[in-house]
Amino acid sequence: MGRCNIAIDGPAGAGKSSVAKMLAQRLGYLHIDTGALYRALTLLVLRKGVDPTDEAATAKLSQEAQIRMVSSYGGVKVLLKEEDVTDAIREPVVSENVSLVAQHPRVREHLLSLQRQLASNGGVVMDGRDIGTVVLPDAGLKIFLTASAEERARRRMKELRNQGHKVTYKDILLSIRARDNLDAERLVAPLRAATDAIPLDTTGKDIDTVVEEILGYLSAVGGFDGCSTNL
Numbered sequence: 084m085g086r087c088n089i090a091i092d093g094p095a096g097a098g099k100s101s102v103a104k105m106l107a108q109r110l111g112y113l114h115i116d117t118g119a120l121y122r123a124l125t126l127l128v129l130r131k132g133v134d135p136t137d138e139a140a141t142a143k144l145s146q147e148a149q150i151r152m153v154s155s156y157g158g159v160k161v162l163l164k165e166e167d168v169t170d171a172i173r174e175p176v177v178s179e180n181v182s183l184v185a186q187h188p189r190v191r192e193h194l195l196s197l198q199r200q201l202a203s204n205g206g207v208v209m210d211g212r213d214i215g216t217v218v219l220p221d222a223g224l225k226i227f228l229t230a231s232a233e234e235r236a237r238r239r240m241k242e243l244r245n246q247g248h249k250v251t252y253k254d255i256l257l258s259i260r261a262r263d264n265l266d267a268e269r270l271v272a273p274l275r276a277a278t279d280a281i282p283l284d285t286t287g288k289d290i291d292t293v294v295e296e297i298l299g300y301l302s303a304v305g306g307f308d309g310c311s312t313n314l
């Protein structure tokens with residue numbers, strides 16, 4: 084038996100990345116934030132002046148883009164060619180355009196193989212929107228994180244203000260709702276819980292509490308001893 088892959092899906096701001104990161108640390112697993120791949124591609128699209136709604140042009144860039152994720156002290160770095168874009172992909176302009184890029188079937192196809200490759204040895208906590216449904220349908224444990232839109236907007240506002248961005252709660256709430264709609268309504272791999280995912284509402288809960296709950300679920304499926312289903 085090999086090490087499990089754990090899929091964590093949910094809408095923007097539900098706490099996926101923070102939870103997945105801490106969970107991976109606790110388990111000694113690798114954390115792959117798949118939104119970062121879509122964000123890195125979006126950064127490239129914007130830098131090249133390509134229209135994010137143009138499927139052919141964005142798909143071409145997704146083929147050429149050399150996006151890599153490398154483990155580094157304190158987390159995972161995102162590289163575009165060899166440039167460290169870990170911070171640049173969090174800029175609001177990227178957030179505003181990433182759903183447009185992520186809706187293209189051909190873009191998703193290219194990033195799908197990259198994501199599967201990253202998880203091919205097991206021992207990965209992968210977070211995104213379609214991990215349990217499309218990317219890793221055989222993951223040993225699937226969690227679908229949710230939180231109210233208001234709570235998610237408050238979390239994003241805090242995060243962005245800490246990074247020095249001047250943002251208002253109202254604008255963030257509107258942008259989160261717009262992104263929810265785009266992600267849930269796109270034709271390919273829409274945001275949806277897998278039928279075998281465990282729903283977990285993080286509203287009012289801190290990261291430690293959520294991680295403990297997930298570790299409890301992992302123990303219940305026998306995941307501490309490894310997974311035979313996903314490898």
Ligand code: DC
Nearest residue numbers: 095117118121181182185211212213
């Ligand atoms: O989790 P995030 O906010 O960094 O994700 C950025 C965007 O990427 C989000 O709008 C949806 C898209 N995405 C996706 O379509 N599929 C994934 N597996 C991960 C992210």
